[in-house]
Amino acid sequence: MALKIGVIGTGMIGVDHIRRLTQVLSGAEITAVTDIDRARAEAAAPKGAQVFDTPKELIGSDAVEAVVICSWGPAHEEQLLDCIAAGKPVFCEKPLVTSEAAAKRVIEAEVAFGRRLVQVGFMRRFDADYRRLKAVIDGGSLGAPLMYHSTHRNASVPEGLYTSDMPLNDTLVHDADISRWLLDDEVAAVEVRVPRRSTRGGELRDPTIVLLHMTSGAIVDVEISVNIAYGYDIRGEVSCEMGVAALPNRPATVISDRFGIRQAIPEDWRERFIEAYDQEFREWIVAAGQGTATGPSTWDGYAATLVGDAALRAVASGTRESIEMIEKPALYGPAPALAAE
């Protein structure tokens, strides 16, 4: 039996997920949609799907077994709490919520419910390259991971819409989450350094270097460039005690021509992570069908929120900004070991 899914928010990403759930993946059907713009919801609704006036009605409907949240961030908290109250599995696009306090409230509700219901849209964890990288680290043959160099390059960002805070509270979350996951660790403190500015972005603060001090003592240095023209280039290299493991080049055709021997680089995140999005939902459908969630959790969304907040404080202060997390509920697994010092 296909999982009956209601989609909240039918903007670009919502429409893409509807396409994915109806045309690419098995085991799911879209039975309900809603959007603040009803016409947009109607246009996006697959045949047979009901269009609801409000998220609350959609969440409460018997036609909906699981929910996909693609609305804007400030609306997430209420929608997540409604899903939890209804005991319905929910996939929530990033950000989980927009404040630490809100994140804690969602954690509290989910812990009170007693079973994971929320999966957050950190799609990198479903990317085959990252998964192989983690398998190598976890395999242990290289020893403990000590440093991680995460490179995040965008060809360009929408002028005017993308502000100087966004490398830190929007772009960085992916590097922060994947660092926590790869190293099985938490972020204990954040530093931000601002190099010479690229002339391509006008007044935009770009590039940015972020240091994430992990609980284990490992240090992650993140290199963010959001206007680097040549492509969307995501790199990662883990330096361990006895060796190094890195993401490979993307599997593009090796062309030898007058530009050299070369491989194309993805143009944007859609091209780079399309399979990861598919896999993310493939696994969500299975878990949601069992009434629960796996993958990135409310706790991971909470951690990402804290890192973004700390990065904004750090760029302002110029110093190291610590992160204090609440005790990790057992629902979200064991906490990482502390640094031995």
Add this chain to the structure above:
Amino acid sequence: MALKIGVIGTGMIGVDHIRRLTQVLSGAEITAVTDIDRARAEAAAPKGAQVFDTPKELIGSDAVEAVVICSWGPAHEEQLLDCIAAGKPVFCEKPLVTSEAAAKRVIEAEVAFGRRLVQVGFMRRFDADYRRLKAVIDGGSLGAPLMYHSTHRNASVPEGLYTSDMPLNDTLVHDADISRWLLDDEVAAVEVRVPRRSTRGGELRDPTIVLLHMTSGAIVDVEISVNIAYGYDIRGEVSCEMGVAALPNRPATVISDRFGIRQAIPEDWRERFIEAYDQEFREWIVAAGQGTATGPSTWDGYAATLVGDAALRAVASGTRESIEMIEKPALYGPAPALAAE
């Protein structure tokens, strides 16, 4: 509505396709199975699928809209003809049939029916690396393709079961088909050269070099090693007038350790082509749902049969063995241009 599929043959590959059609892909359900070993068919049948005594009954059943043939080669002709007679789309694992005459009879039946119904299991055409390679060639920026070097390496073959003819009438078909497809060309003649034998295979004739002379005049040299120990390594490089395009390394983690800077190589064809198999069926489901077929056709299966036959003649004669094809029915698209010479 899901496509109702009947599967003929529930050996290893049949069972794998049943898994794929039920657990990985959307838009399909297995409604019927049959096997010469009824117990094996019953074990493989998903819940709700009917087990038939014979392929003929399965093909004729109203519960079956499309057929997947995974039986042994000699049984294919009759099953294909029954499918065509019933007007049902059919996916046929390689080989299409086991003789030139049989291939012609299937072509004749399909042409008489007037619409493509058969897709042959040449999965490489659905592999993302090969598709990108073809897109580069077709893009034309490198000029016309003149030579193609196709490398086919197996870690090992089942001792005793894999004979010296099989590099030519079994392994080679993949290289032959992908060469025809990449170059949009036909094989006009075949030569075989036998290098110094690997001591790893006992009396097995391995490795083998095959030259495919294409209708356009392009030459494909195929390097086949079936016992090379280190992995399943499939390579391809097209040399054009103004440049070269090649398959990339597989996207394995780049590890730096005491063995060097390195990437793992697939162990076997399952690991290498798993996504290609998925994509092959994804596209088949769509076409079959519309009552027809795309991808590798009966014509392609006929061509592969001719190449395998010519390769066996060529290894015996030591000389160039020509291939004479019947005129290409319009159903299968235009014939490639002849060499100017």
Add this chain to the structure above:
Amino acid sequence: MALKIGVIGTGMIGVDHIRRLTQVLSGAEITAVTDIDRARAEAAAPKGAQVFDTPKELIGSDAVEAVVICSWGPAHEEQLLDCIAAGKPVFCEKPLVTSEAAAKRVIEAEVAFGRRLVQVGFMRRFDADYRRLKAVIDGGSLGAPLMYHSTHRNASVPEGLYTSDMPLNDTLVHDADISRWLLDDEVAAVEVRVPRRSTRGGELRDPTIVLLHMTSGAIVDVEISVNIAYGYDIRGEVSCEMGVAALPNRPATVISDRFGIRQAIPEDWRERFIEAYDQEFREWIVAAGQGTATGPSTWDGYAATLVGDAALRAVASGTRESIEMIEKPALYGPAPALAAE
């Protein structure tokens, strides 16, 4: 006519340079050697070379047109000043001197002399990979360099002899010098961060992350691991406004075997930089033959000394340590532009 060279210090590196100057390169002959251990000097002296009791006598001898200093660091200042007083070109192995004050005195003497006489042994500037990298940056097609990621990995260091300060005042100088050279810039401030310690080095502070804040505003992050077991792996990647340029893999044979598809990594600095050492002396012989020096200068040695000092202060303070340089004498070329901000 071959350049008559006197060598001060016939330890491991001195003996290697004698070999290089007599057996590999043209245009030079060793006419004089000296060492604090006279027996060692005599053993190292090529046929026809005179063994002197003291550096002063060697430098003053008419048999010596140019000097190579391979003695220990604390002795360099006096020997350099003697060479300058004698107007003789001198190649000085790193470190130039061991204190900021000493570096200033050597600068003062050379400036008073009015012509460059000193070349410092920063061999990376002569490495073909680094030279090509610099040519790409200087070519300007990628825009201005904004960040440089310099990775310095040693397989192991001599236990007991290599202390926790040495990554900062010994190993780092190469990364600092090559950063200044690649970016055509000066180091304005230094920060040090210490990740989780590798268990392979006992109490050794390893690895280390160093941030070099350049005068232009560019930031260099240096990743130093001195005990990483797998090899001597030197990497560098310059991130510019419109693209990225990086050192390539070393040109080792591409082997496909059961360890994957792989290339060997150098075992140590001798293997990695042997051609750079040759080229360094090739160019020195030419310049010294003309009574002067090119390549890394006294100024570069002074800068390296300041970076090492600042790095030691920074690891102690945990904060950003600024570097104040004297005004750059015209003898050493133009100073880099200041950051616009």
Add this chain to the structure above:
Amino acid sequence: MALKIGVIGTGMIGVDHIRRLTQVLSGAEITAVTDIDRARAEAAAPKGAQVFDTPKELIGSDAVEAVVICSWGPAHEEQLLDCIAAGKPVFCEKPLVTSEAAAKRVIEAEVAFGRRLVQVGFMRRFDADYRRLKAVIDGGSLGAPLMYHSTHRNASVPEGLYTSDMPLNDTLVHDADISRWLLDDEVAAVEVRVPRRSTRGGELRDPTIVLLHMTSGAIVDVEISVNIAYGYDIRGEVSCEMGVAALPNRPATVISDRFGIRQAIPEDWRERFIEAYDQEFREWIVAAGQGTATGPSTWDGYAATLVGDAALRAVASGTRESIEMIEKPALYGPAPALAAE
């Protein structure tokens, strides 16, 4: 003491070797030059070098200890025989001679003299990439070599001057010699196949595929393209019983820009093999200084002549053309083992 060298032929390659011997390498001086164009010889003569009217006088002069032959091919035999008669070591640019009979006469003379005096200019044997490749093969960890794929690509050839025979009797010699050397084997027979012609070369027969059947049974397939526009790209891959070893990419800067992630390809043979030429002469100077020769021998020049002749026969006949060699004189080392079959 520097080796006193006389150079015969001061065309482009002769002038380049004079530069190399005087400015790059140690241990040699040019004491004599000659050319059929005396003015050209005088222009090329370094200071102090004597200009001779004829090769015979130069070879006979006491001012000459060793000879470098850069004249045109038809003149080589006489000059080589004169050098051998005078007992003087000689470096001879390819081709050794221009006929099988001439090659035999030079062999006979050298064998009668009793010591190797001749080194032939097959510079690839001195290239570091090829040497590392051979070391891997010789190391034996991959088992016996069974096939070698040699790719020889030129960006362009001089229109009108470069004829359709030249891929076979000029370009091929490098692939043939390096195959013999890498595999420690002889060429027993040659086949030539001519693919669809590149439109870039007009009537020029290009590309060409050559199969070299080695004495051991190994097969070398050589892919020659002389007008491929994009660069000078030399590749080689040895397929062994348990693995594969290949030449690496050249160590060019890895650039990521709008053309992809890429490395430049050499423009021509000078750029690709400049270090190999240096090393070739470095080793020749040492051997010639000892009154003998190492590296590619008269025997290797003889073998290359036979392969070129056989290739021309093979392209005309369309079939396999055998090579019959005289018994290998002990002076040139042991003959390779015959194929078991």
